[in-house]
Amino acid sequence: MFTYKQLEALYWVVKLGTFSAAAQKLFTTQSAVTKRVQQLESIFDVPFFVREGRHKTLSAQGQEIFLIAEELLAHRERLSRDFKHRARTHKKLTLGVTEISAITWLPNLIDHLKNRYPEIHVDAVIGMSGELRQMLAAGKIDAAFMQARSMPNDFQEIPLRYLDLMWVGGKSLNPDHVYHAREIAEMPLIRQSNESALSAIYDAWLLPHKAASNIFTINNLIATASLCMSGIGISCIPQDYFMPMVGTRRLVRLQTSKAAPRILYSAYFRKQVDDDFHTHIAEIAARHCDFSNTMLGAE
Template identity: 30%
Template sequence: MHVTFKQLEAFYFSVTCASFSAAATKLHATQSAMSKRIGELEQELGVQLVHRMPKGLVPTHAGNRLLGLAEEAMRLRERIAAEVGQADEIKGTYRIGVTELIALTWLTELLRELKLRHPAIQLEPVVDAGMNLFEDLEANKIDMAILPGTFWGEAYKSVEVGRVEDLWMASPRLSLPDRPLKPEEFAEYPVLEQSAGSAKNAYYGAWRREHGFRFKKAFSTNSLMVLRALTIEGLGISQLALDYFAADIEKGLLRVVESDPMPPPLVYSAVFRHDEFSRALEAIAQASQDVCDFRRGPHDVAAGNV
């Protein structure tokens, strides 16, 4: 009998993703290659492993028995590579989703650092709103999402990479009391927010409800830069990352609006599936921890741009 790791890998991800196409996307292969490898595996074992159903691929009784063994085989392969092979040789192409704030601050540094540590790793960044990124992660369109939040379900591993103070801010021209605002007072002023796809809104949702924050929203946008412009123009109060917008505060374009209570720090995490068998994702999460920095770059400050 000649069963290969590639056949077991194709079988495992085709079943857990419920489709050849999703498995192919995850493994950077073709749909026909996934189908061919499983066909070869079925021929080697002499049993049918999957049913092709309208709702997707479903394992047969034999397939269910093989699923746990395939997972063990992939974990063993990673252990062999780590303990016997070239442990520092991590390679492959990975699609990593990041939010706009990360793209504007430390994404370039992450790419540079990974190139130094692991030259054989290739990253394909995807920039989008946090909830959209998580949907892509669920659909196996990306391998990792770095976004606000600490827990995304039992199927996912979340590694904290950094925190940022996300405070209420407004233009000094906006007429606000010179004291901390109570949660109920926010309903008296226009509040500008990022759109519903923002993971930050989900992160702060429970905290806002617990403390009775209610907003009379004037505008929502999926662009952080549009949100900045509207806030500087004096059109409302926004919740913004202190590190990134410190330059605007120093220039007098924005000011921190205190509240009682103040928002807790915003936690960013690298999120990926527990069933991933690649050391590369752990390496990417570690590098993200090391370079995470939400301050605006010197070139942005000098140019007065964001």
């Protein structure tokens, strides 16, 4: 019967191209790798390599066995990873998210985590990206899903998805006019507090101009959209989530001379603290991250 060590030897020889490179990868000697591959050839009674000039290439039988070995090793890795994670799901997992994630894809993510890990206890904290950054640094949350920002080197970042924004206002605005940054800056701007990454994004987009009139609201996207509908001012809000309100003409989307801002959302967690587990959570989050919401299409 073959062993996983023998399969790993064949796999890395093929992947890396030489027995010496495979030996370095497996932290063993070249002779040990050669012996394992030869043992595997003996078990299956087929040569894995054929010589072509000065080089050796996989034989047809060797290619077939390599593909099976690759699949078996992948299954072993998946089995080991999943059961390792499930063994740790008695722990409490506290996630930090911004408002747009909380009202769109967070419920689906939590449902998936509970189905995947029945014993897991998930808590969610909703806040501005600046607040989440501070909580993550203080160890008050295990992972944060927020706008990409500069973090200390001891934190891992895994990109999730881009959030596209759009400039909107009330019905009195002309949807066919192309607005320049100067014109946008001259309108009353409805914005969130400085703890929100959106404020910095507005200012960067308007450069070299500055907003002439800032109307600060509560840190709530729905309230921001409602104030825009009333004609009090304009704002730049998540496109996919609020597009149904544009479709029903409750909001007017402003065409602009340069593309509206977009924000990269990423998962953050501290390195060397359950790295595999949190990386797996981030991978699941990336699959569920979706900033759209069809519920706003209804009157």
